[in-house]
Amino acid sequence: MARITLDHIRHAYGIRPSAPNDYALREVNHEWSDGGAYALLGPSGCGKTTLLNIISGLLQPSEGRILFDGEDVTDLPPEARNIAQVFQFPVIYDTMTVYDNLAFPLRNRGVAEAAVKRRVEEILEMTGLADRANRKARGLTADQKQKISLGRGLVRNDVNAILFDEPLTVIDPHMKWQLRSQLKKLHRQFGFTMVYVTHDQTEALTFADKVVVMYDGQIVQIGTPAELFETPRHTFVGYFIGxxxxxxxxxxxxxxxxxxxxxxxxxxxxxxxxxxxxxxxxxxxxxxxxxxxxxxxxxxxxxxxxxxxxxxxxxxxxxxxxxxxxxxxxxxxxxxxxxxxxxxxxxxxxxxxxxx
Amino acid sequence: MDKTWNNKAWFMVLPVLLLVAFSAVIPLMTVVNYSVQDTFGNNQFFWAGTDWFTQVLDSARFWDSLVRNLAFSAVILAIQIPLGIFIALNMPRHGLGVPVCLIFMALPLLIPWNVVGTIWQLLCRADIGLVGWGLTQLGFPFAYAADPVDAWVTIVVMDVWHWTSLVVLLCYAGLVSIPEAYYQAAKIDGASRLAVFRYIQLPKMKRVLLIAILLRFMDSFMIYTEPFVVTGGGPGSSTTFLSIDLVKMAVGQFDLGPAAAMSIVYFLIVLLLSWIFYTVMTQGDQA
Incomplete structure (x- = not known):
């Protein structure tokens, strides 16, 4: 697990940004502590997914550096950063069984089969999918598929952070609460650093220790739910939350x-x-x-x-x-x-x- | 829930039944009619029973053509499917390259069959054709009208040129429908290029590949126009496929009875093989 430092990060999708409005992400300069649960909250198009993809390495920032535990990872590709990411729509490998899906990231890294087995069985237990280990992943429900996505992240024990990109969008409302509380439990138990992107304030406030409110390409406030409620630093936080x-x-x-x-x-x-x-x-x-x-x-x-x-x-x-x-x-x-x-x-x- | 029975609904499907009757059932029944009778013109028919069928199935000529057809379809599938997938994987996903590639890919599909035949016939002629003359000059004597191997190479290359695009376009459609998140997740999971193909792209292309294989099989198994134009079935009978043989028998020799019997056997073989392909390729879906 790691402390994430965002050092003067800016990003523009255009080739040559000139005005501040050309940036999808204006200057972001923050440090997120090890083991924290952060929610990135904001309306669509505010830059939260951009920031998440910069952390995971799917995007290279136009300017600035990103550090994990003080080590510069700006130029490292996603697979070298040891992060896990859960996407909006569940990504599973259809033709594989649940077990093989979970083993995939380990096998790709050449882990010995005995160690793979031990680790995968732990994760199956943790996510409550043990009874479906040998079923094809294709036939599962959306929430079970999302658990596999999460499990593929958890299975590597060297992950620096787990990133979530609106992971509960396709989940039924009654399952959302259950998954969210399971996630909180796992977080308390294992203490990994979590970054969770959402546009749903309830989700952000119940999930995170610190909510990062983004608006128009910048972070307008980072605070506990109580701080955001009592002293919104920006009028946007005022209307968006509550x-x-x-x-x-x-x-x-x-x-x-x-x-x-x-x-x-x-x-x-x-x-x-x-x-x-x-x-x-x-x-x-x-x-x-x-x-x-x-x-x-x-x-x-x-x-x-x-x-x-x-x-x-x-x-x-x-x-x-x-x-x-x-x-x-x-x-x-x-x-x-x-x-x-x-x-x-x-x-x-x-x-x-x-x-x- | 109770089902409501209303026999008036049959009237709704009547137009379709009539259309199918005129477009398929009645012509097919005419063929059936010819296949079990003998005629000498003047609308005089004599019952022949299964004689024509026995005659067709006993003739070496039929089995030779069938083997040639199966070999041709096998070669065509073995080349066009992997080549089509390979080209589709390497086509651009964004920018100006997309329409340019798509137009180039679609061009061969727009050319009429007999024109394709003529193009390749001219191209491969040893006296004036660019390919035929060129190869001969380079020390590889090329004569599709005399050498059976050259005739086969010509027809296979022509078919690959004409139809690989169809496989490419179908595969490309399958590939672009894969959400970006799959590739991102695979990257994070540390998957190799091969693993991405094996576990993401190939499974997602399965549906369109099934269609591509079925279409290419049926088309290549029924090929007629292009070899007819290029080689006319020769040299000897080395490129006489079932369809060419059939036309020779029906139109050339006017043996309507055996030709009708052969049509029905041919039709049943296409149906049977297509059904086998479909069943084999979809059986994994239920598991």
Missing amino acids: SPGMNVLPMQIDGATAVIGGERVDLGFAPPAKATAKMEFGIRPEFVRIGREGHPVRIDKVEDIGRHKIVRATFAGQSVAAVMPEEDEVPADARIAFDPKAINIYADSWRVERGA
Whole structure:
């Protein structure tokens, strides 16, 4: 297992990039610790698969270096990097049995048959496929095929990292939970470094210790699920994570007060106001109170989704969502208030630190 | 679920039945009719029973042609299938090369059979043909009209030129349908080029290969036009295949009874061999 260092990596699919927009992956400069479970989260086309393929060696970055445990592997081909990758659609060798599928990476590396047998049997046990070892892999279900893909990665005991590229796309919803928890269990047991690409926030948040949120070719935030929820570093993280996403309202700063439309909201601190920057006021719906106190608001719609209610309202000409406990009622003359501790201030979409 | 029976549905398939009757069943029955009767013209028929069949099956001429046909199909499959796979594997997957290759591959398939025959006949003539004259000048006397080996080489090369493209195009279609992830996974698994072919490309091409083998077998087994144009069945009877023999018998000698009996035997052989190929090649699928 290995620590992965991404040293000033940039990638462009075009031949000669000139503007920042030519890069599918703008500068990425991070270090991922050994044994960590990282999820790369972002919408389609944000560069997450590009980054994954750079780590696995299927793509050569246009610029920058990649290191495993401090050793430069930028120029090594995938088979020399000792990584495993599980793809979106299960890749199995149709004509082989389950056993032969798992033995394939070892046999290709000239491992002795006795050692192959020992290792494959361990993996069969681990993935729960032991009873199907001698069946043709073709007849298996999608989730079993995906387990074989994973098993082919695990079977080599020298793997530096296991990379997952949206591996649960073709799996039935009830199997997703089961596979995900099995994966977590294996991770805790063996402590391999895992990188998991997904566009599904639930999947990312339940799977990973650290979620890497990508947007428009760059990493906008790396954090624990709690950090992403409480202090999104970028307005994109605000809307992308959470359901519904964060309310982001344009505003002006007046000392320690936010001016939104005609309303003045006390911030409790005075952010450094930059005259040129586009200032925005961000608050998660969970911290918006609809009650008898605060600013005037117009209620547009109340969606009761069972566990709680989502209130869609118009505040100072902007639409705002709020989450209310199931048992609370919206009063006839409703007013809106914001929990001051949960307010985030954004200048040109990036979060302004409180202390600054 | 209960099945609903509605006999009106038969009317739906009636047009197809009529079409098949006129296009296949009635002509075939005419042949059956001729094969069991003797006629001297004037629409006078005499019952002949299985006489013609016995006559055909007892003649050395029939068995010689059959062996020639089987040998020809075997040679054609042994050359065209591996060559077709090899070319398909080496065709470009992206860029301008793709349409260029596809057009070049499709060209021979667009040329009418008898024109192909004429092209190769001219090309191989020892007096004016580029290949025939060239080989003779280089010290390899080449005369397809006199030497049976030269006649066979000419016909085999001609067929390879004409039909390998079909195998290439089918295999290429099979190859491009393999998702990129398979190649990436194989790379990560450290598979060699040979292993990629053996465990990814060949299994994924299996379906189209089956079609290619069946088509090439049936076509080569029924070959008529090209050898008719190039060699006319000679020298001697060295390139007289079943179809050529059949036409000689029916049109040349006007032996309609034996020719009809031979047609039916020929038809049953093609059907039987195709069925064997199909069964052998698909039997692994059920396992």
